[in-house]
Amino acid sequence: xxPGDRLPPLEIPVTRTLIxxxxxxxxxxxxVHHDPELARRKGSPDIFMNILxxxxxxxxYITDHFGPRAELRRVAIxxxxxxxxxxxxxxxxxxxxxxxxxxxxxxVGANGIGKHVTGxxxxxxPA
Numbered sequence: 001x002x003p004g005d006r007l008p009p010l011e012i013p014v015t016r017t018l019i020x021x022x023x024x025x026x027x028x029x030x031x032v033h034h035d036p037e038l039a040r041r042k043g044s045p046d047i048f049m050n051i052l053x054x055x056x057x058x059x060x061y062i063t064d065h066f067g068p069r070a071e072l073r074r075v076a077i078x079x080x081x082x083x084x085x086x087x088x089x090x091x092x093x094x095x096x097x098x099x100x101x102x103x104x105x106x107x108v109g110a111n112g113i114g115k116h117v118t119g120x121x122x123x124x125x126p127a
Contacts, residue, residue, distance in 0.1 A: 001103055007065050007093035012057060014049065014111065016085040022053025048082035054117050058107055061091045062121045066103070070123050073102065077119030087111045093121075101125050 012018075023033035028050045031038040039047045058077055063070045083089055089109045097104040102124050109117040 001095050001098050003095050003097060005095040007061075007095075007105065010061050010064070010091045012089045012091065012109075014083045014085060014087045014089055016047065019047055019049045019053070019083070019085060022056070023050050026050060026052035026056075028052060044082065044084075046084045048084055049116075051077070051079055054079065054083070054109070057089070058091065058109065058117060058119070058121060061093065061107065062105060062123050065093070066123055066125050069126050071126070072121065073124055074122040075119070076121075077107070077117050079117055081111060081114035081116050083111055083116050087113075089116055096120065101127060 020034045032042060032044060033047055033050050036046050055075060055077060059072050059075060062072065089111045091107060091109045093105045093107045095103055096106050102122060104120055104122045106120055108115055
């Protein structure tokens with residue numbers, strides 16, 4: 001790996017089940033993550049994915065690429081456009097830095113309305 005290398009994209013269908021299951025698994029019981037009517041009353045067209053689910057998907061993207069021995073050292077993400085049911089989030093990554101067995105990857109997850117997540121992940125890949 002070297003700076004500028006790109007990871008293959010990963011398409012993730014954003015289903016209602018994924019959104020609700022991710023919220024429940026992370027104990028995020030905010031109504032906007034499971035109740036469409038209450039989400040609409042609060043100005044959203046539907047329920048939307050929480051940041052902890054997004055964080056987990058970003059981690060999966062990196063470890064799927066680097067393998068089962070990869071160790072996430074730092075995940076720093078920021079949310080943008082919400083992920084709603086029926087959309088697809090496409091995760092892409094570009095290597096920013098390589099220092100021995102440690103790699104920093106710039107990650108972007110985009111959906112039909114824009115960038116859902118942006119950030120960097122630092123991963124150690126033991127030899």
